[in-house]
Amino acid sequence: MRALTPWRFIIPSGLLVLTALAIWLGPVWLAVVLGALTALALWDFVQRRHTLRRNFPLISRVRWLMEDLRPFAQAYVVEDDLDGRPFNHQERSLIYARAKGELDKHPMGTELDVYSDEYEWLSHSIVPNDRAPDTWRTTIGGPDTRKPYNSALLNISAMSFGSLSARAIEALNLGAAMGDFAHNTGEGSISKYHLAHGGDLIWEIGSGFFGCRTDDGGFDAGRFASNATRDVVKMIEIKLSQGAKPGHGGVLPGEKVTAEIARARGVPEGKTVTSPAAFSTFATPIELLEWLARLRELSDGKPVGLKLCVGKPHEVFALAKAMLETGITPDFITVDGAEGGTGAAPLELSNRVGMPLREGQIYVRNALVGTGLKDRVHLAASGKIYSGAQMAAAYALGADWCNAARPFMFALGCVQSMQCHTDHCPTGVATQQAWRQKGLVVEDKGPRVARFQQQTLKSLREIVVAMGLSSPWEIEPRDLRERLNGARSDAMNAIYTFAEPNQLLEDPDSLAFAHHWHGARADTFKRMS
Numbered sequence: 001m002r003a004l005t006p007w008r009f010i011i012p013s014g015l016l017v018l019t020a021l022a023i024w025l026g027p028v029w030l031a032v033v034l035g036a037l038t039a040l041a042l043w044d045f046v047q048r049r050h051t052l053r054r055n056f057p058l059i060s061r062v063r064w065l066m067e068d069l070r071p072f073a074q075a076y077v078v079e080d081d082l083d084g085r086p087f088n089h090q091e092r093s094l095i096y097a098r099a100k101g102e103l104d105k106h107p108m109g110t111e112l113d114v115y116s117d118e119y120e121w122l123s124h125s126i127v128p129n130d131r132a133p134d135t136w137r138t139t140i141g142g143p144d145t146r147k148p149y150n151s152a153l154l155n156i157s158a159m160s161f162g163s164l165s166a167r168a169i170e171a172l173n174l175g176a177a178m179g180d181f182a183h184n185t186g187e188g189s190i191s192k193y194h195l196a197h198g199g200d201l202i203w204e205i206g207s208g209f210f211g212c213r214t215d216d217g218g219f220d221a222g223r224f225a226s227n228a229t230r231d232v233v234k235m236i237e238i239k240l241s242q243g244a245k246p247g248h249g250g251v252l253p254g255e256k257v258t259a260e261i262a263r264a265r266g267v268p269e270g271k272t273v274t275s276p277a278a279f280s281t282f283a284t285p286i287e288l289l290e291w292l293a294r295l296r297e298l299s300d301g302k303p304v305g306l307k308l309c310v311g312k313p314h315e316v317f318a319l320a321k322a323m324l325e326t327g328i329t330p331d332f333i334t335v336d337g338a339e340g341g342t343g344a345a346p347l348e349l350s351n352r353v354g355m356p357l358r359e360g361q362i363y364v365r366n367a368l369v370g371t372g373l374k375d376r377v378h379l380a381a382s383g384k385i386y387s388g389a390q391m392a393a394a395y396a397l398g399a400d401w402c403n404a405a406r407p408f409m410f411a412l413g414c415v416q417s418m419q420c421h422t423d424h425c426p427t428g429v430a431t432q433q434a435w436r437q438k439g440l441v442v443e444d445k446g447p448r449v450a451r452f453q454q455q456t457l458k459s460l461r462e463i464v465v466a467m468g469l470s471s472p473w474e475i476e477p478r479d480l481r482e483r484l485n486g487a488r489s490d491a492m493n494a495i496y497t498f499a500e501p502n503q504l505l506e507d508p509d510s511l512a513f514a515h516h517w518h519g520a521r522a523d524t525f526k527r528m529s
Contacts, residue, residue: 011057012041071418098455099411099448120482122392125468132465138400142331142376146301149234152181154453157382157403158204160188162261163343167440168429169193175449187239191264204237208275210265219281228299240308243340243383246354249277284523285322293328305332310360314527317520320367325522329376335361337383341406344421357383362496365398370504388459395472396480411452412445
């Protein structure tokens with residue numbers, strides 16, 4: 001039986017015939033349209049890069065169109081309220097409503113299956129405490145800090161200029177200034193947009209030393225001091241790793257190093273810049289703490305802390321042992337979870353490397369409490385925190401305050417189009433294209449940022465009141481319960497091990513994680529046993 005004529009011949013031939021008929025019979029506009037389609041089909045016919053386009057000229061382009069529209073179709077047509085990742089429709093709607101000052105209530109009861117593992121709950125009291133304070137703040141700074149910072153309980157997590165647009169950064173800073181909370185710069189350093197409205201800054205230092213970098217990529221103490229002593233900089237955060245891509249350096253291609261980005265980061269314009277996976281300023285826990293103490297002095301006594309996604313638990317205990325040996329403590333430790341966000345990361349790292357926030361936070365909490373250091377070191381939780389309930393859960397596990405990134409992007413208008421890494425963000429939040437940014441009006445979005453933070457803290461207070469407590473720091477592991485299966489649940493302190501004060505020093509072998517403690521040493525990050 002004779003084979004049918006392949007589509008790659010039928011489509012261009014048919015279009016050529018239709019175009020000829022349109023030219024002969026009119027109208028002109030139809031001839032122009034068909035001519036353009038014919039030219040596109042002929043190009044697909046002869047090109048050699050894409051098999052689909054070569055075999056099915058023109059019509060195969062529908063595939064790429066559907067790929068582009070897929071995130072929007074998923075979000076607006078396919079998904080129900082509890083579908084969608086990393087944030088589902090219900091979660092995004094809550095953030096949008098709070099940012100806009102609209103009704104954030106939910107009808108008919110929970111849509112969660114309360115007998116499945118998707119449900120966990122906080123234990124309320126028969127006697128709610130409606131006399132709890134309206135707001136709380138926490139003072140960050142250990143005994144060696146001359147300029148402690150009085151922090152809000154929810155701050156903007158690290159997002160760099162370059163990853164976010166200029167207008168997004170400026171709107172975040174306006175919101176931080178209006179709401180009296182802190183704005184983390186991300187490792188891309190301090191740009192003029194971070195300084196536009198005077199919002200408090202947490203300056204994040206990464207392995208690339210942006211903003212305090214020598215010409216050969218090392219650490220420049222003079223440049224660091226110049227930035228760190230700015231009045232608007234309230235704290236410094238050393239980024240050891242982040243949840244979405246732990247242990248991963250980075251390369252910023254030269255074409256992306258614009259004049260503004262080069263100026264903010266202190267690098268040459270138009271030249272590729274590398275951020276190594278590891279810092280060049282330390283190799284051991286003791287060296288890390290000694291460098292941290294130096295940064296504290298160079299910043300004129302401001303709080304300096306660490307940010308990390310927990311990987312190997314013994315390394316956390318090695319840091320604790322180094323603190324005990326040197327007497328040097330960070331003013332805070334920010335624990336980032338594997339569920340945290342990023343502008344771009346290798347899929348394998350996002351999906352398969354790094355500890356989730358809950359387990360990571362418990363390890364750091366146990367290291368600090370078990371060595372008697374928790375009173376000197378504040379603990380921050382970061383990783384997909386978007387609501388008062390999630391904040392309360394973080395407090396139950398030892399947090400002193402929380403950070404959020406993507407929820408503040410939603411407050412700016414992000415629609416989770418999953419285009420952050422392409423520079424094609426449709427809302428102007430995560431792009432450097434000027435025309436895309438024009439849709440983001442700073443004066444409109446800044447108040448939304450402030451309103452979301454305020455309303456989220458209000459929801460945290462409502463939970464604290466319902467639990468009969470006076471502050472979120474009174475929430476304990478036993479107050480947070482999780483389902484083990486459809487018939488059983490238990491409190492966090494029955495599921496995970498929580499060290500008592502000084503227990504690691506007095507009786508470490510009584511703890512389930514004693515082998516991690518014994519495998520840690522202050523002079524190395526390597527495991528000893």
